[in-house]
Structure formats: C-alpha cells, structure tokens
Amino acid sequence: MNKFKLNITLFVLFTAVQFSMAQIKEGTIGSEVVNIVKPYTPTISDAFKVKETPVLQDEEEQRKETIQYRIFSFPVVSTFAPSKGKAAAVDPTKKEKIYDNYATLGFGNYGTANAELFVTKSISNSSYFGAMLRHLSSQGGIKDAALEDKYATTNVDVTYGVRERNLSWNLDLGFKNQMFNWYGLPNYSLFTDAIIQNIDSKQNYNTIAVGGKVNLKNSFFKEATTQFKHFSDAFGSAEKRFFIKPQFDFKVLNQKVNTDFVFDYVGGDFERRIDLINSAYNYSSLNFGFSPSIYYQQDDLSVEVGASVFYAALNRNTIGMPLNRNSIYMYPNIKASYKLVGDILVAYAGAEGGLQQNSYADFVEENPFVSPTLFVAPTDTKYDIYAGLKGKLANTVAFNASASFVNQADKALFQSNKFDVTATNTEGYAYGNSFRVVYDNVKSMRLFGELKAEFSKNISFGINGTFFGYSTDAEAEAWNLPQLKLGSSLAVTINEKWYAGAHVFYVGERKDLISVQSDADVFPPIFSDQILTLNAYFDINAHVGYKYNSRLSAYLKGNNLANQQYERWANFPVQGIQVVLGANYKFDF
Numbered sequence: 001m002n003k004f005k006l007n008i009t010l011f012v013l014f015t016a017v018q019f020s021m022a023q024i025k026e027g028t029i030g031s032e033v034v035n036i037v038k039p040y041t042p043t044i045s046d047a048f049k050v051k052e053t054p055v056l057q058d059e060e061e062q063r064k065e066t067i068q069y070r071i072f073s074f075p076v077v078s079t080f081a082p083s084k085g086k087a088a089a090v091d092p093t094k095k096e097k098i099y100d101n102y103a104t105l106g107f108g109n110y111g112t113a114n115a116e117l118f119v120t121k122s123i124s125n126s127s128y129f130g131a132m133l134r135h136l137s138s139q140g141g142i143k144d145a146a147l148e149d150k151y152a153t154t155n156v157d158v159t160y161g162v163r164e165r166n167l168s169w170n171l172d173l174g175f176k177n178q179m180f181n182w183y184g185l186p187n188y189s190l191f192t193d194a195i196i197q198n199i200d201s202k203q204n205y206n207t208i209a210v211g212g213k214v215n216l217k218n219s220f221f222k223e224a225t226t227q228f229k230h231f232s233d234a235f236g237s238a239e240k241r242f243f244i245k246p247q248f249d250f251k252v253l254n255q256k257v258n259t260d261f262v263f264d265y266v267g268g269d270f271e272r273r274i275d276l277i278n279s280a281y282n283y284s285s286l287n288f289g290f291s292p293s294i295y296y297q298q299d300d301l302s303v304e305v306g307a308s309v310f311y312a313a314l315n316r317n318t319i320g321m322p323l324n325r326n327s328i329y330m331y332p333n334i335k336a337s338y339k340l341v342g343d344i345l346v347a348y349a350g351a352e353g354g355l356q357q358n359s360y361a362d363f364v365e366e367n368p369f370v371s372p373t374l375f376v377a378p379t380d381t382k383y384d385i386y387a388g389l390k391g392k393l394a395n396t397v398a399f400n401a402s403a404s405f406v407n408q409a410d411k412a413l414f415q416s417n418k419f420d421v422t423a424t425n426t427e428g429y430a431y432g433n434s435f436r437v438v439y440d441n442v443k444s445m446r447l448f449g450e451l452k453a454e455f456s457k458n459i460s461f462g463i464n465g466t467f468f469g470y471s472t473d474a475e476a477e478a479w480n481l482p483q484l485k486l487g488s489s490l491a492v493t494i495n496e497k498w499y500a501g502a503h504v505f506y507v508g509e510r511k512d513l514i515s516v517q518s519d520a521d522v523f524p525p526i527f528s529d530q531i532l533t534l535n536a537y538f539d540i541n542a543h544v545g546y547k548y549n550s551r552l553s554a555y556l557k558g559n560n561l562a563n564q565q566y567e568r569w570a571n572f573p574v575q576g577i578q579v580v581l582g583a584n585y586k587f588d589f
Contacts, residue, residue, distance in 0.1 A: 097550050099586035106555070106582020110575050111139025111150075114582060121589060126164050132157045142183070142575055143565060146191070147201040147433070149183035151368075169214040172227075178205040180368045182433040184571035186419065188517050190525055191431070201428040203372075204234040205364055220250040231268075231361040235427070237372040239268030239360045256295040258306070263288050264357045266376070273318065274373040274417060274436070277424055281318035283376050287311075287355050293333055300339035308333050310355040314377060321375075329355055332383060341391070348402075349387040355380060358412055363437060367414050369569060371434035379439075380409040388448075400450045411442040413479040416570050418515045421524050432515055433571065442478055445469040458493040477511035477531065480569070484508030484536075499545045506538040512570045537566030554583045 104116040113135065120130040137152035154177045161170030181201040185191060211227030224246040231239040243264040250257055267284035293306025308331040316323040331353030338347050356379040363370050388402025419432035450464040466485045470478035486506040493499045512534060515527040540562050545555040559578040567573050 099551070099588050101588060102584055102586045104582060104584045106557070106580045108557075108578060108580035110141050110578060111137075112578060112580055113137050114580055119589075127160070127162045130159045130161075138575070140181075140183075142573055145183045145573070146185045146196050147183040147199060148181045150179075150181060152179045153177070166217045166219075167215070169212065171212045172210065174207070174209045176205075176207040178207075178364075178368065179203070180205075182369055182429050182431075184369065184433045184569065186432045186514070186571055188419070188432070188525065190421065190517075190523070199428055199431060201433070202234070203368075203429070205368075206232050207361065220248055222247040222249040229361065231359070231364075233372050235372040236271040237268065237360065239266065241266040241359055241361070243357075252294075258291075258293050258295060258304075260291045261289070262291075266357055266359045268360055268376070270372055270374070272373065272425075274371055274425060274430060275420065279318070281316065283316045283318075284313075285315075285357060285376065285378055286313045287357050287378060289329075289355065291333055300342075302337045304333070304335040306333040307331065308354055312355055312378060316375065316377070318375075323377075329380060331355075331381070343391065345389065345391040347387075347389055351383055351385045353381050353383045363412070367435055367569065369433075369435055369572060370414070371417055371429040371436060373429075374437050375439075376437075377410055377412075377439060379411050382407040382409060393451075396455060397451065397453045399452075400448070402446075402448045404446045404448075406444040406446070407441075408444070409441045410439040412437050412439060413442075413475065413481070414569075415479045416512050416514045418529075419527065421527075435569065438475060438479070440475040440478075441473040443471040444478075460491045461489070463488040476513070479512055480510045480534075482508040482510050482536075486538075497547050499547075500543065502540070502542040504538065504540050506536065508536045510534045514570055532570055534567055534570060537564055537568075538562065539564070539566075551586045552583065554581075556581050 100121075101119045102116075103118075104114070106112075106114040108114075115133070115135045117133040118131070120128060122128050132155070134155040135153070137154075138150060140148060140150035142149045155174065156176075157172065157174040159170055159172045162168060180203050182203065183201055185196070185199075207229060209227060209229040211225070211229075213223065213225045215223045224244065226242075226244040228242045229240070231241070241264075243262065245260065245262045247261075248259045264287040265285070267282070269280065269282035271280050273279040273281065287310055289308055289310035291306060291308040293304050296303045296305070308329075310329040310331075312325075312327050312329065314323060314325045314327075332351045334352070335350040336348065339345075340347055358376055358378055360374060360376055363374060363376075384404060384406045386402055386404035388400065390398070390400040392398050414435045415438050417429070417432060417434045417436050419430070445468070447467040448464070449466075450462070452460075452462045454460050464487050468481065468483050468485075470481060470483075472478055484506070485508070487504070489501070489503045491499075491501040510533075512532045513529055514532045516530045518526045518528055539560050541557075541559045542561060543555055543557040545553055547553040557580045559580075560574065561577060563577045565573045565576055
C-alpha cells in the first residue's frame with residue numbers, strides 16, 4: 001500500500017514539472033525596462049498562432065519514472081433493472097383521397113341552373129383522355145325589363161394528351177353555345193306595348209374550336225400552340241380564326257436567346273350594316289410577327305432585351321368605307337428586375353408593345369350585347385411602359401405596386417347603338433338596345449396595388465385596386481372604361497367539414513353616348529346625342545360549403561348580396577340577389 005502511495009506522489013510531481021517546463025518556450029513575455037528614445041509609434045505585430053499540438057522545448061531532459069499499477073476488479077451487486085422504452089403514440093393524419101372526376105349540380109332563384117361534369121381517364125402510363133361539360137342558365141325576371149332577359153351558356157370540351165420524358169402534346173376539341181337577349185330597351189315614348197311585343201331580342205352564338213399544344217425538352221424548339229375556331233350567330237354572321245405560335249430557345253455565346261413567332265389570321269362577314277339594307281360586308285386581318293430577345297442574369301439582376309416586328313394586312317370590303325392596308329410595325333420588348341433585398345423587395349420595370357388581333361368572338365366574350373354589324377380591326381399597342389415594386393411585408397403577406405403608361409392606336413371601345421326612327425332595320429338589336437365598336441387613339445395611365453396574405457393554411461385574403469386615367473383623340477370619352485376598380489377576396493377553411501369564401505368588387509363610373517328623345521309629344525320624335533354617366537357599383541358574392549364525406553359536399557352561393565340593380569352597360573340592369581343551392585360529387589371509374 002505504501003508503495004502505491006509513493007507511485008502516486010511521483011506521478012503528481014512529474015506532471016507538475018512537465019506543465020511548468022511547457023510554459024517556457026519561444027515568444028513568452030518577460031519583464032524588462034524599456035527606454036524610449038523617440039516618440040512611441042504603436043504597431044501591430046504578426047499574429048502568433050498557437051499550434052494545436054505545441055512542441056515542448058524543455059531546458060533539461062527529465063528522467064522518466066516507471067509507474068506500475070494494477071486494477072482490482074471485483075463484482076458489484078446491482079438491483080437496477082431498466083425498463084424497455086416505448087415510442088410515443090402519434091395520431092396519423094388521414095390522407096384525403098383525391099378523385100379524378102366530379103359532378104356539380106345547383107339550382108337557384110331566377111330559374112338559375114348550374115351544372116358541371118368533369119371526367120378524365122389514363123389510357124396508358126403516358127396518355128390520358130379528359131372531357132368537360134358546363135352549363136349555366138337563367139330564366140330571367142329582372143325588374144322593369146320590357147324584353148325577354150333569359151340567358152344560357154353550354155360548353156363541351158374534350159382533350160387527348162401524351163406526357164413523356166422529353167415530349168408532351170395534347171389535342172383539344174370544343175363546342176360552345178350561348179343564348180342572350182338584347183333586353184336593354186331605352187325608355188322612348190314611341191315604344192308602345194304593340195311594338196315591344198313584336199321585338200325579337202334573342203341572339204345565339206355558336207363556337208367550334210380545334211387546337212393543340214406540343215412541348216419539347218432538351219431542344220431548341222420549346223413549344224408551339226395552335227387553334228382553329230369557327231364562330232357564328234343567329235343572323236348569318238360567321239368568322240374564322242387560325243393562329244399558330246411556336247417558341248424557340250437556344251444559346252448564343254453563352255447567352256440565352258428566346259424567339260417567339262406568331263401567325264394570326266381572322267376573317268368573317270356580316271349580313272348587313274346597322275344603318276343600311278343590302279349592305280353585306282366582309283373583313284380579314286393577318287398578323288405575322290416574331291419577337292427575338294436575349295436574357296441576361298447576374299446575381300440579383302435579370303434583364304431581357306428584345307424587339308417585336310409585325311407585318312399586318314387588313315382588308316374590309318363595305319359600302320362607302322372600304323379599307324385595304326398593309327403595314328409593318330416595330331415594338332420594344334424590354335424587361336428588367338432587381339432583387340433589392342432578396343425576395344423581400346424586388347424592383348421591376350419594362351417597355352413592351354404589340355399588335356393585338358381583335359375578333360367578333362372576342363368582342364362577344366367581353367360584351368354579349370353587341371350587334372352583328374361590327375367593324376373588326378387590330379389594336380396597335382405602340383408601347384406599354386411600367387415600373388413597380390413587389391415583395392413581402394411579412395412571411396405570409398406579399399405585395400405588388402406598379403405604375404404604367406400605355407399608348408394604343410385603334411383601341412376598341414363599346415358605344416351604344418343609336419335608334420333611328422326612319423331606318424328600315426327592324427331586327428331585335430336595332431332599337432337602341434345593342435352596342436357597336438368604335439376605334440380611337442387612347443393613352444392610358446394606370447396605378448395598381450395589391451396585397452395577398454396567407455394568415456394560415458386555413459385562411460387567405462387578397463385585396464387589389466387599379467386607378468385609370470384616359471386621353472382620347474377623336475372620341476369625347478373613353479367609352480365604357482372605368483376610372484377605378486377595387487376587388488377583395490377571402491377564403492376560409494373553418495374545419496374539416498365546413499369552408500367558406502367571399503368576393504367583393506367595386507367598379508367606378510363609366511361614360512357612354514346615347515340618343516335621348518327630346519320631346520315625347522312630337523312625332524316623328526326628335527333625338528339628340530347625350531353623354532350618359534353610368535353610376536359606380538359594388539357587388540358582394542359569398543359561398544359556404546359542407547363536406548359530408550370525401551365524395552359528397554353541398555354548397556350555398558349568393559351573388560349581388562347588396563341587391564343592387566346596377567347597370568353594367570347602359571339600359572342593361574343586372575339581376576338582384578341571386579342564391580344557388582347545389583352539391584358536388586367526386587368519383588373514380
């Protein structure tokens with residue numbers, strides 16, 4: 001035992017000596033007297049980095065003592081018995097089954113019927129088939145409407161597609177039938193009950209379209225879109241449109257180059273002009289253009305610089321106003337963005353332009369109450385200069401704000417058709433209850449702001465507003481264009497069973513040019529032109545739904561809940577409160 005204590009004492013002394021000797025090495029700081037013979041100028045010496053394993057420089061070699069030790073091992077009795085660990089139970093979230101097909105059916109006041117059917121089927125690992133049927137109709141019943149005001153729209157679309165690793169394509173076929181009535185009859189004294197009963201205000205539109213799209217990967221040929229559409233109405237008007245838009249993407253000197261081509265043709269004919277009998281006329285417009293651009297990106301800066309060149313051939317064959325024009329147009333195509341603070345704040349700007357192809361079908365889509373007597377011509381957007389900021393105010397709140405200035409030649413504007421008591425046109429659209437299209441050079445200023453928030457996975461909110469300012473050349477006003485638009489939306493998932501949402505929008509005042517009867521007692525009546533200011537309006541729409549199970553759910557929708565019978569177009573009031581109750585059913589084959 002004494003020998004063991006002696007060994008321990010020697011070990012402690014040996015360690016202490018080793019530690020003391022290790023401190024005596026080159027670079028240690030000692031005590032000495034410094035005599036300053038010039039002004040002291042402090043300097044920083046080179047850093048002395050301590051090595052992880054310093055080399056010991058002992059003044060003398062220490063004699064190593066031999067230490068002998070033995071480990072005494074003996075058993076220790078333990079009564080501890082560890083229990084087996086058990087994983088904590090976690091309630092697994094049940095994954096909601098996703099169905100490929102669904103059907104919707106709903107009914108409401110005003111004789112409203114809403115139906116949808118969507119089916120899709122995978123034919124093989126790479127090919128699929130889909131079909132969509134949609135129907136929305138109303139039996140009318142607008143207060144104080146003198147003419148029939150029912151409407152109906154039915155769409156049938158089918159598609160067949162293939163998705164492969166480097167190639168995907170699809171073919172589409174669609175049919176649409178629309179029925180509307182020119183029910184916006186002006187309040188003229190000569191419109192007696194007998195005359196009103198003889199006005200057939202019904203109009204039907206039919207559309208047949210076939211088209212397709214192809215996408216390639218790992219190829220300079222990026223994609224191409226094409227479509228042929230035939231559009232017709234119940235008054236013998238017909239229009240054909242064909243376009244193809246290929247896109248190419250390749251590199252030149254390590255710079256990405258995009259080139260878009262467009263071939264867009266529209267041609268049609270109308271049975272007559274609104275003011276002349278035996279005045280059938282036709283029109284055609286061909287736009288061919290290409291838009292090359294170079295894309296550059298470095299760090300937080302992204303720039304796309306290019307231009308667009310178009311050749312346009314416009315032909316209109318009509319009595320008194322023939323037109324045959326061939327022109328070449330050039331437009332800027334510049335876009336830039338810079339990340340000021342990552343994705344939190346991004347500045348963007350651009351200058352763009354283009355030749356917009358207009359068509360009878362497009363005008364009907366925007367305003368179904370146009371007369372089948374239109375002049376159709378393209379719009380020349382000389383430039384659209386814009387700048388803005390977008391980003392995030394918080395992790396769940398995004399914003400976008402921009403200002404733009406647009407210069408457009410031959411911009412299409414909707415204006416009320418005038419009623420002429422001496423005219424021989426007695427069609428259902430010829431009583432001042434339809435719209436024509438006029439063209440003018442319009443300069444527009446736009447201020448836009450938007451906020452989107454995802455407060456949680458169950459609540460999302462958005463609000464946006466746009467202010468417009470217009471300047472025209474020939475027309476007194478930018479007809480039927482509002483100066484202010486506001487919109488807001490809210491979507492809420494209340495729980496696993498209930499969900500709800502709302503959408504509110506506001507549209508400011510618009511101007512239209514109408515004919516006003518000056519004296520109701522004079523016959524034939526005398527009419528004069530007058531600028532009408534259409535009142536601003538807001539519309540509140542909401543819905544609530546209940547999921548009975550993964551397949552079946554019910555919904556209740558309400559439109560125009562403020563019950564405002566505002567006029568979207570002059571003399572065309574809308575329906576009041578509209579309520580639709582319906583159900584959705586999801587299924588698989």
